[in-house]
Amino acid sequence: MAVSPPVCDFGWPAPGFTLPGTDGRTHSLEELRGSKGTLVMFICNHCPYVLAVLDRILRDARDLQTLGIGVVAISANDAAAYPADSFENMQKMAQERDFPFPYLHDESQEVARAYGAACTPDFFGFDAGLGLQYRGRLDASRKEAAPEGTRRDLFEAMKQVAETGTGPQEQTPSMGCSIKWKVA
Template sequence: MAQQTALLALDTKARNFALLDTNSDRLVSLHDVASAKATVIMFICNHCPYVKHILRELVQLANMYKARGASFVAINANDAEQYPQDGPQQMKALAQQMHFPFPYLYDQTQQVARNYQAECTPEFYVYDGNMRLAYHGQFDDSRPNNGKPVTGHSLSQALDALIAGQSVSQEQLPSVGCGIKWRSA
């Protein structure tokens, strides 16, 4: 069932984290991935059809904007006990298969997702050079089976503005995707 993200207050400071990068087997912190221009923190997972729908274009977009000074990091917070396809080994395999140009971090305790108030996959947060939230929303208008092409237009607009030293539009559409699979208490 599709879930939509809540609107977050823009200008919120990014919360620090240190999580295992399943591809390199190293801990990666916010400091390690922060960019002076734009930092994209995205919550994704392996099995979500909404993530699968945009994944190829997301990798292309990340490669293009990394060359322009933006940085990217992906975080998976799903409960891997209930959804084994979202476990660290499967994450590493996907990162290698798709040639992720960004770390793919495993949020085993789900605390980072809670700190960011993440609700679904995919969900995008873009921070400016001061690590203040400038964009929280969708990749684009495409969804599985809606017939719209995957372009990354919404995320690209936010990144273009930040890289050009401009303000990001306040008109931001929420992300839609699979709800994060929370561990039962």
């Protein structure tokens, strides 16, 4: 079922975290933050919305890093119910696709809950002080990638954050598969 997150709550402070990465290291938000801003993405291995745009996510992450934006991806899905999202499969995907950012595992789902993550992909763009400036989509893609040349909403928004410290007032929410929460 497709889910869209709420609109941007400008200035909302990024919750801190420390999570294991597919690179064998433990990473914290403080360590990953960029000098001009930080992008925290909730993605997973199996979601067709993520898979349709993964090449664009990787491209935009690389381009944003050159602008001083720190980038991190987190998977919080219940791997027992969705084995494709296991830590081992996360490691394989990150290596095979040459992720240019840490891919972290939120096994407890505490970080996803703290962020209010709703779907995969869900993008949280923060300014240099870790205040939220963007909670929108990557681009006009859905379960299929939008045509080449489509406006790069996430990239343009985070470029604006890097240059001015503020995100665009008009934002289109992301859309994707719901986070696969563990049954209590």
